[in-house]
Amino acid sequence: MTADDRRALSARLRWERERRGWSKGTMARRIRDGLPGRQIPDAETVLSYVKRWEAGKVGMSERYRLAYAEAFEVDEAELFGPEHRHRSAGAMLSGLLSQGDLTGRIASVTGRHVGVGIVADLEARVHALRLADDVLAGGDLLTPVFRELDAAIRLQQETAHSDEVGRSLLSVIGEFAQIAGWVASDAGQYDRAADTYRLGISAAREAEDPVLESNLTGSLAYQMANVGDPREAVTLAEGAVAAAGADAPPRARALAWDRLAWAHVRVHESQAAMGALGNAAEALAEHDGREDPAYLYWVDSSELQIMEARAYTELQRPLRAVPLLLDVLGRYDATHARELALYLSWLAIALADANEPEEAAAAAGRMLELSAKVTSQRTAQRARVVLTRLEQYRDVAAVRELLIHRE
Incomplete structure (x- = not known):
């Protein structure tokens, strides 16, 4: 082989x-x-x-x-x-998502009593959407993800079910809202994303599901830190940590602390950010392989390492950021083009800050090549940040060639 x-x-x-x-x-x-x-x-x-x-x-x-x-x-x-x-992973996932029409199935059960089987079906579909988001961008998933969210809401509202099934349906609506909000944010529809996250938070609270509430609140905090009021993001992220609580699964607590770390970075509170990153690492170290909610599947040491590197880059500590980024990028899944492009953008900035313009241009070139293949506002925005940062090195041949090609 x-x-x-x-x-x-x-x-x-x-x-x-x-x-x-x-x-x-x-x-x-x-x-x-x-x-x-x-x-x-x-x-x-x-x-x-x-x-x-x-x-x-x-x-x-x-x-x-x-x-x-x-x-x-x-x-x-x-x-x-x-x-x-x-x-390709994209072809496999597209095939999975096209299996059956959830809207049509809901029409057939409207007014009827539904049980745990329909919840299991919904959980499989929402997880398929999460996996699709690993390899497809927001512009590709926007329509199907909101269609599925709307259908799940209709199912909860228009069918009869036990209290237990009702709570499960509310939780799965929260899960759909989280991935729908994430996709909308990636597509640049920030108000729609925020509204969707808040809908999910309400559903999670009604379902008495604090771990899911933490995930949704942290997702909203992450968007707020990037495109809204970073100080409000700190407050939201603190709420995510509190919602998770000490008894939440380790990866849920790690993710909440990770979101808080980034919010602190965005308001230039370096000491608080490093403390939150330390708490995230300590929480993740407690993970012993037991089953967690499926939406935490991606939270691992590499993701925390990436956040640490991004924090160091944003706080202009490139000598700490570059080795971390190179380590993760050296083993990152190439099918996750959007994330790979985003992480390369941080590497390009860190290398520029380290006064390594040729290497920064090489990383930026790879980033731009990848970002051209995905319909993501995240990568488009990062591309603008990288090119702006490289302007000061226009007299360097590799940088000048890159900038001229993009003009």
């Missing part, structure tokens, strides 16, 4: 796991349960294999291919065959 084959397969394995809402630890346990024979590696060893397979670093034996296929309940050829291995 070539390196390209391994990368394509790793993306598929990760996608299949994440769309089921499984952690890497759960994946490892399911694989281990399906291994034949007596000599079964311990759970930690299988977990290390899963991490390497999803990173595309090593190949896989027939024994583990069979266990993977059994865990996913698919044929081995379907999972590992070359015609499936080379399907």
